Amino acid sequence: MNENVDPQQVDAPSPVKPAAPAPPRRRFARLVWAVVLVVAALLAWRYWPSGAPAPDAQSQTASGGPPQTVRDAPATLGDMPITIDALGAVTPLATITVKTQISGRLMEVGFQEGQMVKQGDFLAQIDSRPYEAALALAQAQLAKDSALFDQAQADLARYQTLEKQDSIARQQVEDQQFAVAQDKAAIAADQAQIDTAKLNIAYCRIVAPVSGRVGLRLVDPGNYLQPSDTTGIVVIAEIDPISVLFSTAEDNLPPIAARMKSGAELTVVAYDRTNSKALATGTVSTFDNQIDLTTGTFKLRAQFDNPDGVLFPNQFVNIKLLVDTMSGATLAPNAAIQIGASGGFVYVVKADSTVAVRKVTTGPADAKNTVILSGLTAGETVVVDGVDRLRDGAKVVVRNGGGAAASAPADASGAAPRHKRAQDQGGATPKAGPSSTPSPSPTATP
Structure with a gap:
């Protein structure tokens, strides 16, 4: 270690080095910016003269x-037209599940699946032989009771003659009168049995209760049917005319009710699911007697003539209801x-x-x-x-x-x-003024 070092020299700060000159690239960038600013100033002075703006600039301003x-x-x-749009479901005016009213074996089916039938057309035949036998039995019993009644009446006539001659007791005559009444009641019961048997025989022949389209057959011939069966034989839907049930807001009830009360027929047009093709035109027949509390809507029924079957049961359609027209x-x-x-x-x-x-x-x-x-x-x-x-x-x-x-x-x-x-020609309207240069084309609105 050097012991001769001066303390002042140890504590003295090191000398500061002079700043290095700027690199050549930075000096060149500064020169370029200076030139750009000078050129911009010259262009502004050249193309932006002092004084009032040009006529085109005035109009644009x-x-x-x-x-x-x-x-x-x-x-x-x-x-x-004031219309109401709604979504509805095609609903037949009548949907009948054809069931048997008596017990018996299904002997014959008289319809084709999907066939159009009229009211009273033959649909099915139940075995009627048991009921025909019951009818014969009731008729025989009627004949027997009728003969007993005739005999009782003849005896009563004789007893009454003997009573007048004071040859028979009064009690015997009264007993015979009661016997005649009993035979008369038996005849009435026999007649009721006959009518019941005839009705059962009529029930064996099942006919269409309404006109409409039959669906798929629900039971085949040969099965034993009972009135308690839930499936039935076939379902008939009345499709001409047919109705559409749809709902609308309760706020629409006053104008609809007022128009119907005045006797106006509210026209309804049913459209397909895409709401592009009109299927049928009908009228409102009635509306429900209460508002649904959960949805705040009420139901309406519109009736349509449907000769071509374009409206099908349970089909969803778009409804356009014409309430009124502002002229x-x-x-x-x-x-x-x-x-x-x-x-x-x-x-x-x-x-x-x-x-x-x-x-x-x-x-x-x-x-x-x-x-x-x-x-x-x-x-x-x-x-x-x-x-x-x-x-x-x-x-x-x-x-x-x-x-x-x-x-x-x-x-x-x-x-x-x-x-x-x-x-x-696609240009803008020229401005009036000394300058004949047309203004720039307007910018089209996107």
């Missing part, structure tokens, strides 16, 4: 940008109706090719139009396409030729005005 391309359509007067209403296309924070509004195209925001009160609507209750009159033109970037007072260019901007008359030479020709 006033309208907030270039004119917007839109399509318009007029509000019209027309009739608006002479102001109609606007659905695409023109916009919804804002304060409600519905439309953009009205004015004669100076600008649009104005108009608040409207809407009513019923269909697939194309909406009823305007207030805020718009028939004949005014509204924007139906290109409303995304519009605002009150914005300039527009109408492309479909149906608006105010496209309805200017032709000039003296018979040609369309210059701004109309520019629209047809």
Whole structure:
């Protein structure tokens, strides 16, 4: 260890090294940015002269940008049907499960599966021989009791003669009168047995209780049938006419009830599952007597003529119920109706090719139009396409030729005005002023 080192030299800080010069690449980048700023300043000075802006710039500043391309359509007067849409199920007016009313063996089936039958047509035959034998027995008993009755009446006549001669006791005559009454009652019982046997024989021949379409056979010939059987022989569904059961909200009950009370027939159209094809047209026959508490709806039944069988039992259909029709209403296309924070509004195209925001009160609507209750009159033109970037007072260019901007008359030479020709060529309407350079093409609304 060196003992001759000066302490001042040990504690002294080390000298600071001078900063290294900037690398050549960074100096080149600074030079490039400087050149770009100088060129930008020269271009701004060259193409942005002092003074008032050009006429095109003035018009764009006033309208907030270039004119917007839109399509318009007029509000019209027309009739608006007030309809209710619902989902319904096709329900036969009568569905009968044909069962036997007596016990016996099924001897014959007189129908084909899926056949259309009329009321009273033969369907099935039960073995009637036991009941025919019971009928013969009841008839024989009737003959026997009738003979006893005749004999009792003859004896009573003799007893009454002897009583007048005071040759027989009064009690014997009264006993004979009771015997005659008993024989008369036996004859009545025998007649009832005969009627029962005849009815059973009639039950052996089963006929269709209603007109309709039979389903699949539920039992084959040869089986022993009893009235307690639950399956039955076949099911008949009455399909012409046929009905549709559907439900709607309880709020619709007052207008429907009022219309039906006035004697009007409410038309109902049944559509297929895709809601594109009309299957049948009918009328409302009645509605239920109570509202379903769980759903807040009530049921209606509509009846349809169904000669071709297009409506099938238990088929789901879409229902369109015509409740009323608004005549002479102001109609606007659905695409023109916009919804804002304060409600519905439309953009009205004015004669100076600008649009104005108009608040409207809407009513019923269909697939194309909406009823305007207030805020718009028939004949005014509204924007139906290109409303995304519009605002009150914005300039527009109408492309479909149906608006105010496209309805200017032709000039003296018979040609369309210059701004109309520019629209047809896809350009914007030129601005008036010393500059003849047309303004840039408007940006199409997506």
